Amino acid sequence: MTTTLDDLAGPGPQPEQDARTRVLETAYRLFYRDGLRATGIDRIIAESGVAKMSFYRHFPSKQALVDACLALRHERWNGWLEDSLRDAPDARAWLAALPDALEGWFRSPWFRGCAFINCHAEAGADAPPMAVAHVRALAARLEQRCRDAGLTRPEVRATELMLVVEGAIVRAQMAGADAAMPPLRGLFARVLAD
Protein backbone atom coordinates (compact mmCIF):
# COMPACT_ATOMS: atom_id res chain seq x y z
CA MET A 1 0.00 0.00 0.00
CA THR A 2 1.86 3.05 -1.23
CA THR A 3 0.83 6.64 -0.85
CA THR A 4 0.21 8.17 -4.25
CA LEU A 5 0.19 11.83 -5.18
CA ASP A 6 -3.54 11.50 -5.87
CA ASP A 7 -4.02 10.88 -2.18
CA LEU A 8 -2.42 14.24 -1.47
CA ALA A 9 -5.17 16.21 -3.22
CA GLY A 10 -6.98 13.75 -5.40
CA PRO A 11 -10.32 13.53 -7.17
CA GLY A 12 -12.32 13.27 -3.98
CA PRO A 13 -14.45 10.74 -2.18
CA GLN A 14 -16.18 7.66 -3.55
CA PRO A 15 -19.95 7.39 -3.09
CA GLU A 16 -19.82 4.04 -1.29
CA GLN A 17 -17.85 5.52 1.62
CA ASP A 18 -19.62 6.50 4.80
CA ALA A 19 -20.71 10.03 5.52
CA ARG A 20 -17.78 11.06 7.70
CA THR A 21 -15.20 9.88 5.18
CA ARG A 22 -16.97 11.60 2.31
CA VAL A 23 -17.10 14.89 4.23
CA LEU A 24 -13.45 14.63 5.22
CA GLU A 25 -12.23 13.80 1.71
CA THR A 26 -14.34 16.52 0.09
CA ALA A 27 -13.16 19.13 2.59
CA TYR A 28 -9.60 17.90 2.21
CA ARG A 29 -9.75 18.58 -1.50
CA LEU A 30 -11.72 21.85 -1.44
CA PHE A 31 -9.80 23.41 1.46
CA TYR A 32 -6.54 22.78 -0.36
CA ARG A 33 -7.79 23.87 -3.76
CA ASP A 34 -9.84 26.97 -2.86
CA GLY A 35 -8.60 27.94 0.59
CA LEU A 36 -10.08 27.59 4.05
CA ARG A 37 -12.20 30.73 4.25
CA ALA A 38 -13.33 30.52 0.65
CA THR A 39 -14.78 27.04 1.18
CA GLY A 40 -18.14 27.12 2.97
CA ILE A 41 -19.82 24.35 4.86
CA ASP A 42 -22.74 24.34 2.42
CA ARG A 43 -20.39 23.59 -0.46
CA ILE A 44 -18.78 20.70 1.39
CA ILE A 45 -22.25 19.40 2.29
CA ALA A 46 -23.43 19.60 -1.31
CA GLU A 47 -20.34 18.09 -2.95
CA SER A 48 -20.07 15.24 -0.49
CA GLY A 49 -23.78 14.38 -0.78
CA VAL A 50 -24.34 14.44 2.96
CA ALA A 51 -27.00 15.93 5.17
CA LYS A 52 -26.09 18.91 7.27
CA MET A 53 -26.91 17.10 10.48
CA SER A 54 -24.73 14.20 9.43
CA PHE A 55 -21.88 16.62 9.07
CA TYR A 56 -22.40 18.21 12.47
CA ARG A 57 -22.78 14.78 14.04
CA HIS A 58 -19.21 13.90 13.03
CA PHE A 59 -17.57 17.33 13.35
CA PRO A 60 -18.64 19.80 16.04
CA SER A 61 -17.63 22.84 13.98
CA LYS A 62 -15.94 23.93 10.80
CA GLN A 63 -12.73 24.54 12.71
CA ALA A 64 -12.75 20.93 13.88
CA LEU A 65 -13.06 19.83 10.26
CA VAL A 66 -10.16 22.09 9.30
CA ASP A 67 -8.05 20.59 12.06
CA ALA A 68 -8.96 17.07 10.97
CA CYS A 69 -8.03 17.90 7.37
CA LEU A 70 -4.68 19.33 8.43
CA ALA A 71 -3.94 16.29 10.56
CA LEU A 72 -4.83 14.04 7.62
CA ARG A 73 -2.67 16.14 5.34
CA HIS A 74 0.26 15.92 7.74
CA GLU A 75 -0.03 12.15 7.89
CA ARG A 76 -0.43 11.68 4.14
CA TRP A 77 2.34 14.07 3.22
CA ASN A 78 4.79 12.37 5.56
CA GLY A 79 3.70 8.98 4.26
CA TRP A 80 4.11 10.12 0.69
CA LEU A 81 7.63 11.40 1.37
CA GLU A 82 8.54 8.17 3.14
CA ASP A 83 7.27 6.07 0.24
CA SER A 84 8.90 8.25 -2.40
CA LEU A 85 12.34 7.87 -0.80
CA ARG A 86 11.97 4.27 0.32
CA ASP A 87 14.58 3.03 -2.16
CA ALA A 88 17.35 5.24 -0.81
CA PRO A 89 20.03 2.94 0.61
CA ASP A 90 21.29 5.43 3.20
CA ALA A 91 20.68 8.88 4.61
CA ARG A 92 22.98 10.53 2.08
CA ALA A 93 21.10 9.02 -0.84
CA TRP A 94 17.82 9.91 0.87
CA LEU A 95 18.81 13.58 0.96
CA ALA A 96 20.13 13.48 -2.59
CA ALA A 97 16.86 12.03 -3.88
CA LEU A 98 14.68 14.57 -2.11
CA PRO A 99 14.53 16.96 -5.11
CA ASP A 100 13.30 14.11 -7.33
CA ALA A 101 10.49 13.36 -4.93
CA LEU A 102 9.55 17.03 -4.70
CA GLU A 103 9.52 17.33 -8.48
CA GLY A 104 6.91 14.60 -8.71
CA TRP A 105 4.78 16.56 -6.26
CA PHE A 106 5.32 19.90 -8.02
CA ARG A 107 4.20 18.39 -11.33
CA SER A 108 1.07 16.84 -9.89
CA PRO A 109 -2.00 18.40 -11.55
CA TRP A 110 -3.44 19.34 -8.14
CA PHE A 111 -0.29 20.95 -6.76
CA ARG A 112 -1.05 24.24 -5.05
CA GLY A 113 1.84 24.65 -2.67
CA CYS A 114 2.22 23.50 0.91
CA ALA A 115 -1.15 23.27 2.66
CA PHE A 116 0.41 24.39 5.94
CA ILE A 117 2.26 27.37 4.52
CA ASN A 118 -0.93 28.39 2.72
CA CYS A 119 -2.96 27.93 5.89
CA HIS A 120 -0.53 30.06 7.85
CA ALA A 121 -0.49 32.68 5.11
CA GLU A 122 -4.27 32.86 5.15
CA ALA A 123 -4.95 32.73 8.89
CA GLY A 124 -1.85 34.51 10.18
CA ALA A 125 -1.65 34.57 13.96
CA ASP A 126 -4.93 32.63 14.16
CA ALA A 127 -3.52 29.70 12.22
CA PRO A 128 -3.92 26.34 13.94
CA PRO A 129 -0.73 25.14 15.67
CA MET A 130 -0.64 22.18 13.30
CA ALA A 131 0.65 24.56 10.60
CA VAL A 132 3.94 25.41 12.26
CA ALA A 133 4.15 21.92 13.77
CA HIS A 134 4.26 20.39 10.30
CA VAL A 135 7.18 22.47 9.08
CA ARG A 136 8.96 22.02 12.39
CA ALA A 137 8.59 18.26 12.07
CA LEU A 138 10.04 18.35 8.56
CA ALA A 139 12.97 20.45 9.76
CA ALA A 140 13.63 17.96 12.54
CA ARG A 141 13.52 15.09 10.07
CA LEU A 142 15.98 16.83 7.76
CA GLU A 143 18.34 17.47 10.64
CA GLN A 144 18.22 13.82 11.68
CA ARG A 145 18.98 12.74 8.09
CA CYS A 146 21.91 15.15 7.90
CA ARG A 147 23.21 13.71 11.13
CA ASP A 148 22.76 10.13 9.91
CA ALA A 149 24.55 11.00 6.67
CA GLY A 150 27.58 12.12 8.64
CA LEU A 151 27.58 15.62 7.22
CA THR A 152 29.71 18.20 8.93
CA ARG A 153 27.70 20.73 10.97
CA PRO A 154 24.47 18.81 10.35
CA GLU A 155 22.20 21.37 12.04
CA VAL A 156 23.55 24.14 9.80
CA ARG A 157 23.07 22.03 6.67
CA ALA A 158 19.60 21.03 7.76
CA THR A 159 18.42 24.61 8.19
CA GLU A 160 19.84 25.46 4.77
CA LEU A 161 18.11 22.48 3.17
CA MET A 162 14.88 23.39 4.91
CA LEU A 163 15.04 26.92 3.56
CA VAL A 164 15.72 25.56 0.08
CA VAL A 165 12.83 23.11 0.26
CA GLU A 166 10.36 25.75 1.39
CA GLY A 167 11.68 28.17 -1.20
CA ALA A 168 11.25 25.56 -3.92
CA ILE A 169 7.67 24.83 -2.86
CA VAL A 170 6.76 28.52 -2.99
CA ARG A 171 8.68 29.01 -6.22
CA ALA A 172 6.86 26.06 -7.84
CA GLN A 173 3.58 27.53 -6.63
CA MET A 174 4.25 31.02 -7.95
CA ALA A 175 6.28 30.31 -11.10
CA GLY A 176 5.81 26.62 -11.88
CA ALA A 177 7.89 23.47 -11.52
CA ASP A 178 10.13 24.39 -14.45
CA ALA A 179 11.24 27.53 -12.64
CA ALA A 180 11.68 25.80 -9.28
CA MET A 181 13.57 22.64 -10.19
CA PRO A 182 16.91 23.94 -11.57
CA PRO A 183 17.72 26.15 -8.58
CA LEU A 184 16.42 23.46 -6.22
CA ARG A 185 18.81 20.87 -7.71
CA GLY A 186 21.69 23.30 -7.87
CA LEU A 187 21.36 24.47 -4.29
CA PHE A 188 20.83 20.97 -2.97
CA ALA A 189 23.96 19.78 -4.70
CA ARG A 190 25.94 22.69 -3.28
CA VAL A 191 24.75 22.19 0.28
CA LEU A 192 25.29 18.43 0.19
CA ALA A 193 28.69 18.69 -1.54
CA ASP A 194 30.22 20.43 1.46
Place this chain on the structure above:
Amino acid sequence: MTTTLDDLAGPGPQPEQDARTRVLETAYRLFYRDGLRATGIDRIIAESGVAKMSFYRHFPSKQALVDACLALRHERWNGWLEDSLRDAPDARAWLAALPDALEGWFRSPWFRGCAFINCHAEAGADAPPMAVAHVRALAARLEQRCRDAGLTRPEVRATELMLVVEGAIVRAQMAGADAAMPPLRGLFARVLAD
Protein backbone atom coordinates in the same frame (compact mmCIF):
# COMPACT_ATOMS: atom_id res chain seq x y z
CA MET B 1 12.32 61.12 1.76
CA THR B 2 13.17 57.53 2.52
CA THR B 3 10.84 54.59 2.66
CA THR B 4 10.71 53.22 6.19
CA LEU B 5 9.60 49.82 7.33
CA ASP B 6 6.61 51.45 8.99
CA ASP B 7 5.38 52.38 5.55
CA LEU B 8 5.39 48.73 4.61
CA ALA B 9 2.74 47.83 7.16
CA GLY B 10 2.71 50.61 9.65
CA PRO B 11 0.35 51.96 12.28
CA GLY B 12 -2.22 53.14 9.77
CA PRO B 13 -3.63 56.42 8.53
CA GLN B 14 -3.63 59.82 10.17
CA PRO B 15 -6.96 61.53 10.81
CA GLU B 16 -6.10 64.65 8.85
CA GLN B 17 -5.77 62.73 5.60
CA ASP B 18 -8.62 62.70 3.12
CA ALA B 19 -11.13 59.87 2.95
CA ARG B 20 -9.57 57.95 0.09
CA THR B 21 -6.13 57.90 1.67
CA ARG B 22 -7.50 56.83 5.02
CA VAL B 23 -9.39 53.94 3.40
CA LEU B 24 -6.38 52.87 1.40
CA GLU B 25 -3.98 52.98 4.35
CA THR B 26 -6.38 51.16 6.65
CA ALA B 27 -7.05 48.44 4.08
CA TYR B 28 -3.35 48.22 3.32
CA ARG B 29 -2.67 47.43 6.96
CA LEU B 30 -5.64 45.15 7.66
CA PHE B 31 -5.38 43.15 4.43
CA TYR B 32 -1.75 42.41 5.19
CA ARG B 33 -2.27 41.67 8.86
CA ASP B 34 -5.49 39.63 8.78
CA GLY B 35 -5.77 38.45 5.17
CA LEU B 36 -7.95 39.54 2.27
CA ARG B 37 -11.05 37.45 2.87
CA ALA B 38 -10.91 37.83 6.63
CA THR B 39 -11.05 41.64 6.34
CA GLY B 40 -14.54 42.92 5.62
CA ILE B 41 -15.54 46.23 4.17
CA ASP B 42 -17.38 47.20 7.34
CA ARG B 43 -14.20 46.83 9.36
CA ILE B 44 -12.23 49.00 6.96
CA ILE B 45 -15.04 51.56 7.05
CA ALA B 46 -15.10 51.61 10.83
CA GLU B 47 -11.34 51.76 11.40
CA SER B 48 -10.74 54.43 8.80
CA GLY B 49 -13.60 56.59 10.14
CA VAL B 50 -15.20 56.96 6.74
CA ALA B 51 -18.76 56.69 5.48
CA LYS B 52 -19.67 53.71 3.36
CA MET B 53 -20.64 55.92 0.47
CA SER B 54 -17.33 57.74 0.69
CA PHE B 55 -15.64 54.38 0.31
CA TYR B 56 -17.69 53.35 -2.70
CA ARG B 57 -17.20 56.76 -4.26
CA HIS B 58 -13.44 56.19 -4.43
CA PHE B 59 -13.37 52.42 -5.01
CA PRO B 60 -16.01 50.69 -7.14
CA SER B 61 -15.67 47.38 -5.30
CA LYS B 62 -13.67 45.54 -2.68
CA GLN B 63 -11.63 43.88 -5.42
CA ALA B 64 -10.63 47.31 -6.73
CA LEU B 65 -9.43 48.20 -3.24
CA VAL B 66 -7.47 44.96 -3.04
CA ASP B 67 -5.83 45.73 -6.38
CA ALA B 68 -4.99 49.26 -5.27
CA CYS B 69 -3.44 47.94 -2.05
CA LEU B 70 -1.35 45.41 -3.95
CA ALA B 71 -0.15 48.07 -6.37
CA LEU B 72 0.75 50.32 -3.44
CA ARG B 73 2.52 47.44 -1.73
CA HIS B 74 4.48 46.69 -4.89
CA GLU B 75 5.61 50.28 -5.17
CA ARG B 76 6.49 50.66 -1.49
CA TRP B 77 8.31 47.36 -1.26
CA ASN B 78 10.43 48.15 -4.31
CA GLY B 79 11.12 51.61 -2.95
CA TRP B 80 12.07 50.21 0.44
CA LEU B 81 14.49 47.76 -1.16
CA GLU B 82 16.00 50.50 -3.29
CA ASP B 83 16.49 52.75 -0.27
CA SER B 84 17.87 49.98 1.91
CA LEU B 85 20.58 49.13 -0.63
CA ARG B 86 21.29 52.66 -1.78
CA ASP B 87 24.77 52.69 -0.23
CA ALA B 88 26.00 49.69 -2.19
CA PRO B 89 28.83 50.90 -4.45
CA ASP B 90 28.27 48.26 -7.13
CA ALA B 91 26.04 45.36 -8.10
CA ARG B 92 28.17 42.84 -6.26
CA ALA B 93 27.90 44.77 -3.00
CA TRP B 94 24.20 45.28 -3.64
CA LEU B 95 23.68 41.52 -3.81
CA ALA B 96 25.88 40.90 -0.79
CA ALA B 97 23.91 43.40 1.28
CA LEU B 98 20.52 41.96 0.37
CA PRO B 99 20.35 39.65 3.41
CA ASP B 100 20.97 42.61 5.73
CA ALA B 101 18.08 44.49 4.18
CA LEU B 102 15.83 41.46 4.44
CA GLU B 103 16.74 40.99 8.08
CA GLY B 104 15.53 44.48 8.86
CA TRP B 105 12.22 43.59 7.26
CA PHE B 106 11.95 40.21 8.99
CA ARG B 107 12.48 41.84 12.38
CA SER B 108 9.88 44.52 11.80
CA PRO B 109 7.07 44.12 14.35
CA TRP B 110 4.48 43.97 11.57
CA PHE B 111 6.26 41.41 9.43
CA ARG B 112 3.86 38.73 8.23
CA GLY B 113 5.58 37.41 5.11
CA CYS B 114 5.31 38.52 1.50
CA ALA B 115 1.93 40.08 0.79
CA PHE B 116 1.96 38.67 -2.73
CA ILE B 117 2.86 35.13 -1.72
CA ASN B 118 0.18 35.29 0.96
CA CYS B 119 -2.35 36.65 -1.52
CA HIS B 120 -1.56 33.88 -3.97
CA ALA B 121 -1.72 31.29 -1.20
CA GLU B 122 -5.14 32.53 -0.16
CA ALA B 123 -6.78 33.12 -3.54
CA GLY B 124 -5.07 30.41 -5.58
CA ALA B 125 -6.02 30.48 -9.23
CA ASP B 126 -8.24 33.53 -8.58
CA ALA B 127 -5.33 35.59 -7.32
CA PRO B 128 -4.91 38.95 -9.05
CA PRO B 129 -2.13 38.98 -11.68
CA MET B 130 -0.25 41.52 -9.59
CA ALA B 131 0.75 38.69 -7.24
CA VAL B 132 2.86 36.77 -9.74
CA ALA B 133 3.93 40.01 -11.43
CA HIS B 134 5.60 41.18 -8.22
CA VAL B 135 7.75 38.09 -7.77
CA ARG B 136 8.54 38.05 -11.48
CA ALA B 137 9.73 41.64 -11.27
CA LEU B 138 11.96 40.81 -8.32
CA ALA B 139 13.41 37.84 -10.18
CA ALA B 140 14.14 40.06 -13.16
CA ARG B 141 15.83 42.62 -10.94
CA LEU B 142 17.99 39.95 -9.32
CA GLU B 143 19.03 38.65 -12.72
CA GLN B 144 20.00 42.12 -13.87
CA ARG B 145 22.09 42.63 -10.74
CA CYS B 146 23.82 39.29 -11.25
CA ARG B 147 24.60 40.32 -14.80
CA ASP B 148 25.89 43.71 -13.70
CA ALA B 149 28.05 42.07 -11.05
CA GLY B 150 29.77 40.01 -13.74
CA LEU B 151 28.83 36.70 -12.16
CA THR B 152 29.26 33.59 -14.28
CA ARG B 153 25.95 32.15 -15.52
CA PRO B 154 24.00 35.10 -14.10
CA GLU B 155 20.58 33.66 -14.92
CA VAL B 156 21.36 30.47 -13.01
CA ARG B 157 22.64 32.41 -10.00
CA ALA B 158 19.63 34.71 -10.11
CA THR B 159 17.12 31.85 -9.97
CA GLU B 160 19.02 30.36 -7.06
CA LEU B 161 19.08 33.66 -5.21
CA MET B 162 15.39 34.13 -5.92
CA LEU B 163 14.58 30.73 -4.44
CA VAL B 164 16.69 31.53 -1.39
CA VAL B 165 15.00 34.89 -0.89
CA GLU B 166 11.50 33.43 -1.12
CA GLY B 167 12.51 30.56 1.11
CA ALA B 168 13.90 32.97 3.70
CA ILE B 169 10.71 35.04 3.66
CA VAL B 170 8.55 31.96 4.27
CA ARG B 171 10.97 30.61 6.83
CA ALA B 172 10.94 33.92 8.71
CA GLN B 173 7.16 33.87 8.58
CA MET B 174 6.81 30.30 9.85
CA ALA B 175 9.77 30.03 12.24
CA GLY B 176 10.95 33.59 12.92
CA ALA B 177 13.87 35.74 11.81
CA ASP B 178 16.33 33.88 14.02
CA ALA B 179 15.63 30.67 12.14
CA ALA B 180 15.70 32.29 8.72
CA MET B 181 18.81 34.46 8.87
CA PRO B 182 21.67 31.94 9.31
CA PRO B 183 20.70 29.75 6.34
CA LEU B 184 19.90 32.85 4.31
CA ARG B 185 23.38 34.27 4.90
CA GLY B 186 25.07 30.93 4.37
CA LEU B 187 23.31 30.18 1.11
CA PHE B 188 23.79 33.70 -0.19
CA ALA B 189 27.50 33.53 0.50
CA ARG B 190 27.76 30.19 -1.26
CA VAL B 191 25.86 31.28 -4.36
CA LEU B 192 27.77 34.55 -4.65
CA ALA B 193 31.17 32.96 -3.94
CA ASP B 194 30.98 30.84 -7.09
Place this chain on the structure above:
DNA sequence: CTTGAGCAAGACAGATCTGTCTGTCAACAT
Protein backbone atom coordinates in the same frame (compact mmCIF):
# COMPACT_ATOMS: atom_id res chain seq x y z
C1' DC C 1 -27.18 83.97 0.47
C1' DT C 2 -27.49 80.09 -2.41
C1' DT C 3 -25.95 76.10 -4.34
C1' DG C 4 -23.38 72.18 -4.95
C1' DA C 5 -19.65 68.95 -3.65
C1' DG C 6 -17.80 66.04 -0.27
C1' DC C 7 -18.42 63.46 3.75
C1' DA C 8 -20.44 61.16 8.13
C1' DA C 9 -24.04 58.21 9.88
C1' DG C 10 -26.83 54.67 9.27
C1' DA C 11 -30.90 52.13 7.28
C1' DC C 12 -31.66 48.74 3.89
C1' DA C 13 -31.55 44.74 0.43
C1' DG C 14 -29.80 40.55 -1.10
C1' DA C 15 -26.61 37.06 -0.64
C1' DT C 16 -23.93 33.88 2.06
C1' DC C 17 -22.15 31.60 6.12
C1' DT C 18 -22.39 28.84 10.42
C1' DG C 19 -25.05 26.14 13.16
C1' DT C 20 -29.80 24.17 14.84
C1' DC C 21 -33.98 21.95 14.20
C1' DT C 22 -37.79 18.96 12.24
C1' DG C 23 -39.37 15.25 9.38
C1' DT C 24 -38.83 11.12 6.77
C1' DC C 25 -36.89 6.82 5.45
C1' DA C 26 -34.11 2.49 5.42
C1' DA C 27 -31.49 -0.96 7.85
C1' DC C 28 -31.19 -3.67 11.68
C1' DA C 29 -31.52 -5.76 16.22
C1' DT C 30 -34.53 -7.53 19.75
Place this chain on the structure above:
DNA sequence: ATGTTGACAGACAGATCTGTCTTGCTCAAG
Protein backbone atom coordinates in the same frame (compact mmCIF):
# COMPACT_ATOMS: atom_id res chain seq x y z
C1' DA D 1 -43.58 -6.26 15.31
C1' DT D 2 -41.15 -2.57 17.36
C1' DG D 3 -37.63 0.43 18.78
C1' DT D 4 -33.02 2.29 17.64
C1' DT D 5 -29.63 4.21 14.82
C1' DG D 6 -27.72 6.58 11.04
C1' DA D 7 -28.54 9.25 7.20
C1' DC D 8 -30.91 12.41 3.68
C1' DA D 9 -33.58 16.58 2.80
C1' DG D 10 -34.49 21.01 3.81
C1' DA D 11 -36.48 24.84 6.63
C1' DC D 12 -34.89 28.15 9.83
C1' DA D 13 -32.31 31.60 12.88
C1' DG D 14 -28.75 34.72 13.56
C1' DA D 15 -24.75 36.79 12.02
C1' DT D 16 -21.96 38.82 8.51
C1' DC D 17 -20.70 40.49 3.98
C1' DT D 18 -21.09 43.43 -0.21
C1' DG D 19 -23.18 47.11 -2.18
C1' DT D 20 -27.09 50.86 -2.55
C1' DC D 21 -29.68 54.51 -0.81
C1' DT D 22 -31.29 58.45 2.21
C1' DT D 23 -30.53 62.16 5.34
C1' DG D 24 -28.18 65.79 7.23
C1' DC D 25 -23.96 68.48 8.05
C1' DT D 26 -19.99 71.50 6.58
C1' DC D 27 -17.59 74.38 3.70
C1' DA D 28 -16.38 76.93 -0.12
C1' DA D 29 -17.34 79.12 -4.62
C1' DG D 30 -20.32 81.96 -7.14
